[in-house]
Amino acid sequence: MPFAEHPFHETHPLAGRFRSFNQVQTPSAGRTLARWCAGLGLLVLIAGFLPWTQNIRSTGTLTTLRPQDRPQTVPSTIAGRIERWRVSEGQLVQKGDTLVEIAEIKDKYFDPELLLRTREQLAAKEGSLRENVAKGQALESQQAALRTGLQVSLNKARNKVRQSQLKVQSDSAELVAVRADYAIAQAQLGRQQKLYDQGLKSLTELESRRLKFQESTAKLQSVENKFNGSRQELLNARLELSSLDAEYQDKLSKSESDRRGTLAYQYDTEGQISKMRNEYANLSIRAGFYRITAPQDGYVVRALKAGLGEMVKEGESIVTVMPDKPQLAAELYVQPMDIPLLAVGRKVRLQFDGWPALVFSGWPGTSFGTFGGVVAVIDNLDSQGRYRILVTPDPADEAWPKPLRVGSGVYGWALLDDVPIWYELWRQLNGFPPNFADADKGGDEKSGKAKSKKDNATNPDETEL
Missing domain, CATH: 1.10.287 (Helix Hairpins)
Known part of the structure; x- marks a missing residue:
């Protein structure tokens, strides 16, 4: 607003004597910034009461739930000499298919008859x-x-x-x-x-x-x-x-x-x-044993012995086989302070390496590219100060991507209680552990109600009183 049009211009006695009064304008950016700050503060205050899902974050790798689904090395039961290779690396083999043929090297067994x-x-x-x-x-x-x-x-x-x-x-x-x-x-x-x-x-x-x-x-x-x-x-x-x-x-x-x-x-x-x-x-x-066969269906990953005529010892590994169609599981490591909050059957959200995702850990419903899982195994013994858990696919959620391979990285978070955002910020600043889930509380309340009903049933006189 020009100074001439401002009320101060009309009332000030020096307004007509100085030309600079005509060029000076009252700044409005301060009031605009104040309004924006007030709005943002109100928005933050309101957002502080929005629900936030507490979670336990962890990283790990992709493995298999069953030991027979994990990569295994196929050894030679007897000592011998490699005579012929029947497979190549990356080849799909069936159970019982011949991988390598070896020849005898002990004179005791040289006689063909x-x-x-x-x-x-x-x-x-x-x-x-x-x-x-x-x-x-x-x-x-x-x-x-x-x-x-x-x-x-x-x-x-x-x-x-x-x-x-x-x-x-x-x-x-x-x-x-x-x-x-x-x-x-x-x-x-x-x-x-x-x-x-x-x-x-x-x-x-x-x-x-x-x-x-x-x-x-x-x-x-x-x-x-x-x-x-x-x-x-x-x-x-x-x-x-x-x-x-x-x-x-x-x-x-x-x-x-x-x-x-x-x-x-x-x-x-x-x-x-x-x-x-x-x-x-x-x-x-x-x-x-002169024919080393595949123990199960899978892919030949790597030949640990090369060429023909190479000697192998008893029990020495010759080839590595990755089982076909393994039952995948995410291997995550959790801090000891978070272990009491976990139980078998707990819901977990997972993000896999190489899979595009947009993650909001506190609002799992709005995340994109994450997959559901269920805690299947919790170790009773720590491993280098952390406890290992195995997470399997959630049958009620979207299936995991088929291109996933054993050994790829996994980022996961176990979903716990829903709390306001301000409480979560306060908990994080003070370093407090998350709350127990409502399901556990509900179970405790139900068990307490059931126990009180049982006590009332056993003491009808006290109930009437």
């Missing part, structure tokens, strides 16, 4: 075992036959002893009768001699009586000899019966010794057969 020859040795040992078993069965049959023969011989000898006893009894009775006849003949001869001496009997009758006496004497001698022979036969039969047990026991002991020797050889052969079967199985399994 080693499996066949081992099988022939095993078959020969098995045949020897069968014959040995048959020999043992034959010895058992021999022992059974010897025991049967022993019983037959013993019965036969016992029968002979009984026959000899009966014969002795018969001869003994006959001897008694003959001795009686002898005594009678002797008495008759004496009486006949007396009668002959008296002249009552003739010499012919006396000689006839003497002849009968001689016959009785001879018969007595014969019967005594026969009786003694029967007794000797009985003694021999008893001796034979006693010797049979010792004789057959010797044969049985020898047969048992042969049988036990056969069993010992049989058990030793069975042990050798078991050892050869083990060796044959090991050789069969070892033959399968």
